[in-house]
Amino acid sequence: MSRLDTHNPDLQRLARPQVRQLASYNAGLSAETVRERYGLQRVAKLGSNENPLGPAPAVSTAMAQACAQVALYPDANCGLLRQALAKKLQVPTDHLVFGNGSEDLLSIISRVFLDHGDEVVTVVPSFGLHFIYPIAAGAQVIGVPMRADGSFDVPAMLAALSSKTRLLMFSCPSNPVGTTLNAAELGQLLAALPADCLLVFDEAYYEYAQHEADYPDCLGIIQASGKPFVLLRTFSKAYALAGLRIGYGIVSDPLLADLIDRLRTPFNINRVAQAAALAALADEAHLNRGLAHVASERTRMAQALAQLEVHAVPSHANFLYFATPFEAEALNLALLAEGVIVKPWREARYTRYLRVSIGSVEDNDLFLAALAKVLATEHKRTSG
Incomplete structure (x- = not known):
């Protein structure tokens, strides 16, 4: 026995x-x-x-070509995709990080920046992983309820911030609600960020909101604030590559990218996903x-x-x-x-x-x- x-x-x-x-x-x-x-x-x-x-027509061709080299490890730096994204977003190449879906980056961020006793402020209803990953890292998550009409309760979010807050993390447009912050509200949150607090701005649905008249240039506002941030986007939604799992983040400083890269798996974006994302990005x-x-x-x-x-x-x-x-x-x-x-x-x-x-x-x-x-x-x- x-x-x-x-x-x-x-x-x-x-x-x-x-x-x-x-x-x-x-x-x-x-x-x-x-x-x-x-x-x-x-x-x-x-x-x-x-x-x-579905994805752009050129994606299937790009994937087939990439499959011919699947015996070889992919580019750990996502070099070609990094260059194309940096040009499109007008950010330096070393201000980008890549994940096996943006969920991968949420996990890495939680493990890099959170410890026992830290606090995370988010909103509810929420994207579940904004709770799960920080709690798994030992942090306490404070969920601020959105208003009855589905809008962000910015005064309540401000009140929830404290000297223990290490991450302010939420999605905009909100998942699951679909609502957004305006420029003034985003500015209020940025101005109130405590010292040693990182803004994790999950913009997975950015493409759907970008042409709406009342949706601000969130990346531009956050960049101008001078505050530390990681802004997350993905190829899963508007670019229709959900099955390939590829997302990315824009960071305020290359040091943040370096810290995140220390805990990501070395080849977390496979060769086929990189090729598909590059093809999808090109077909506006x-x-x-x-x-x-x-x-x-x-x-x-x-x-x-x-x-x-x-x-x-x-x-x-x-x-x-x-x-x-x-x-x-x-x-x-x-x-x-x-x-x-x-x-x-x-x-x-x-x-x-x-x-x-x-x-x-x-x-x-x-x-x-x-x-x-x-x-x-x-x-x-x-x-x-």
């Missing part, structure tokens, strides 16, 4: 206390899983904010077609939701966030049976909210019809 058989230890105790208390990230279901589970042919995957138009026309599609469909879907007496928060991203009279998890299960994947929110106080991605016209129509059906069923069940 083995020692494990004799003692049967509680394996959770092998993990650090910070990890034992973590909830798993809600990554959602794949279309394949839903098809198999419910016996469906047609599934609308609208839970992960993916791009329904395809990018703009995707942005126009989202802007048009976002408006149409918001109007259709309002007709169902469900009112989405005004969004600058490629998704809509809305509350219903019912628990989101119950609606989610009913929608899955109809072949529609959305994201039910599970944070306390927000369990009646759903987030739906802007998909193709056909997928959006399937969602709207399914939602109308399940809402009617729930109303009938609860009133009877």
